[in-house]
Amino acid sequence: MNRRHFSKLLTGTALTAAASTTLAAKSKKPNLLIIHTDEHNFRTLGCYRELLSEDQAYVWGEGVKVDTPHIDRIAHEGAICTRYYATSPVCTPSRASFVTGLYPAATGSPRNDMPLHDGLETFASVLQKQGYATSYVGKWHLDGKAKPGFEPPRKFGFSDNRYMMNRGHWKGLGHDENGKPIVIGLVPEKETSRFNVSKATPEDFTTDFLTSRALEIMERDKGRPFVLMLSIPDPHTPNLVRPPYNTMFDDLHFEEPRTMQVPDEEMPKWALSNKNVDYLEQNKMQDYFGMVKCIDDNIGRLFKFLEDNRLDENTIVIFTSDHGDLMGEHKRHNKGMPFETSAKIPFVIRWPKGIPAGKQINTAYTTADFTPTILGMIGAPQISEQHGLNDAKSFLSKKKVIRSDRITYMSMGNWVAAVSDRYKYVLSPQDVPWLYDIERDPDELINFAGHPEYTAIEKRLSTELDRMLEQYQDPILKGKPLIRTSAAL
Template sequence: MMKTYPLVTALVLFCSCLLQAQDKPNLLIIHTDEHNLRTIGAYRNTMSEEQAMMWGKDVIVETPHLDRIANEGVLCKNWYATSPVCTPSRASMMTGLYPVATGSPVNDMPLNDDVITFGQILKDNGYSTSYVGKWHLDGEDKPGFAPKRKFGFEHNRYMINRGHWKALKEEENGVIVDQKKNKKGHMVFDQDKVDEKSFTTDFLVDRALKILEQDKDKPFCLMLSIPDPHGPNQVRAPYNTMYDHLTFEEPRTIYKEGDLSPGWVARKGKKHNTKPIKQNAMRQYYGMVKCIDDNVGRILKFLEDNDLEKNTIVIFTSDHGDLLREHGKDNKGLPYEMSARVAFMLRYPSKIKKNKTIQKAFSMADFTPTILGIMGVDQSAYTFHGANAAKDFTSKKSVIDMDRTVYITNARSKWVAAVDARYKLVVSPSDEPWLFDLEKDPDELVNYYNDPEYKSIAKRLKDELYPQMKEFDEPLLKKGGI
């Protein structure tokens, strides 16, 4: 009998380790770039028909797989980029800090060496950590495959620092851009030659699935950051012609000569776009969204087929939005809703009930402390600017409607804003304060700041904004004029 003790002991230890591994939830983050909320069915369902159909009645792209994440989990109605530009938003998400504290307050500025990401924290807690896709936190290197500084993501072979390449190829030594240069030296995407193996979205999802297959029997954290639907607006077949039947109307808020517009809208050298909406560009944008959704379906099926659904936290979010011609502007960088507000949906069957809605406002600074809280990871040794909102996600309530004011900022110190579930106050040295009532005026066309009925609301938001600006070292405060 004595000779069996080592075997029994080893077996007990193995079972104990196995149970510990099973207790740890997996984390899978699907992250897109410059993604307009109106192209996601789950978010259109939270809007009036007028808001959901900004480009015309039934001019929509269906996203059943993205919608499934919301239907089987929680949808956050008011999640904002701390700064609606790629690098600073990503920096906040990774660290739980405001951009100015990370070394990356504007695009192409690298993270400080000493910042700690959620990837590092999870790695230190026994997780296999991987990052696939666009990173944009290692400075100006372009494309910058597999940066030397990993920030806790031990598997980063498929990490791309920056650039929106449409075709990728894997070689023995790593990943390369599979596009040719034109006469001007620009990398050109040939839609006729790129397929479901080489198109970047598909390529990255294939690699993510490969990593998940390798790591499925141990606790894992994988972040998949898809560069689309950021421009250039091109997608592979059959998505490139899938929406040719649609005709896009100009948004109601399209700028017209003489319209009253905040001073912070007209950036230096950037005038309002008064040209007709580009039909093909919009159709291609829809195609990119549909391609993303189909690939999300592949990922969800993998989790289902491998019995990983229950214990895997699946998150879908984006770094910032895309105005897509609203207010006469394209892209991002402004405090308008479709620039600054992003999708945030989370599914975790073990702890979070289905069909849950959180109306309370959050920002990307809340991501790291909240996700660590949901996962039960001790974060007492770390300092975050964001809040740990795990209790809001795991509570039994179907709707969380408590109010909270978050502070968001512009990467170039042009404006700052205080936002809650209904109101938004924007202050800037280039104009008087603007106060939006997002319930009464969801198009964000009316300034209620000087309306006597809104005096107390304006005061409350200012009283909440300025202490946050001071606490988080907002650069605009030092420049004065606000």
């Protein structure tokens, strides 16, 4: 090709790219970018620490923190939700609720590794019909036991799911000779990988790899309204991260959280098991912080793309997770408990064209509320017979602080809990009712159930919980009877 023709090609390509970018910038339909992590403790994010007292912000010791400027930016330039919970604080059921707006029992996925029912509508399938390019990158965990299970045949509205991986927390990803995604060093019969994380690079470490694929997809789709859900498997175990993040927090010493020192007899019976711990593994805590920092840096890459392409003003950017991680609190790691750092998830959202900056929403939500609310914000049709609340008006209103005493609920196999903006009421077949006052007792150590000053509050929570259990046909009703009598009575 001669220089003249080559120059024309470059000029034409540049004009096409510029036209596409201008078209996207002027589009009335907002883009939607969801960054979704796995097992993420909200105390690791600066925007949540800012809202907490010193002793709550630094439960592992004074100054023990990881800085997250890019996630914080979403909250500062948009809204932060302070009472957002998983419908069930484990991966599959929470994710099922997130994409469908239904409680887990209605999705076919009330427990891990159970596939979504065929034919269910999702927020992606609705937006696909509205003309959106829809893509999913990363962990899915809604297609049964397939592992890794790349590109499941059932797409649920995500037209591009080449990089959708059903489950697994491998640290290295790449491409095969045909350009298909693979787990590096995978040993299928052992479901393990021989990947050496200490030699991982920004090209093959999973968080970086998936972010790079997300950037490629946004580059392709930037000329039309797009939906992209980037589901990063970290900071879920195993607590391993690539250099330099693997040594970035070696100077930090993590103290035991106060709630790790509570005698067993003062804890709820549903919180006691062989998973209880009485010490912290320093290297694992340090690497958890490293994983969070790596995630935040990659979110910076996403923001740069949006800004460079003038898409940042009309793209809804959301950062959230499927559930939390106790990280030593209440003598536990990981999830599955109704305690705040297990069941509560970070949820921050930025949309300059629609959401006022610096907004704080204290309403109790669960992941079942995401789909109806995001469809409401975009102005898309709602899915019929959803369980979740469309609360788009709260996000789009000009009020900087939203507070509601709405009650919603969450559930696991051995407990159910009603939650509001301040209270949490837990019922179980294993123990008496537990009523927590999160404002008065943020460590969740005191059971206020049966105390005279809480009688009206307990009755309201109990009544509403019973109503929701019946309405959503929660499976716990088919098991052993829930204990209703408080110890204080």
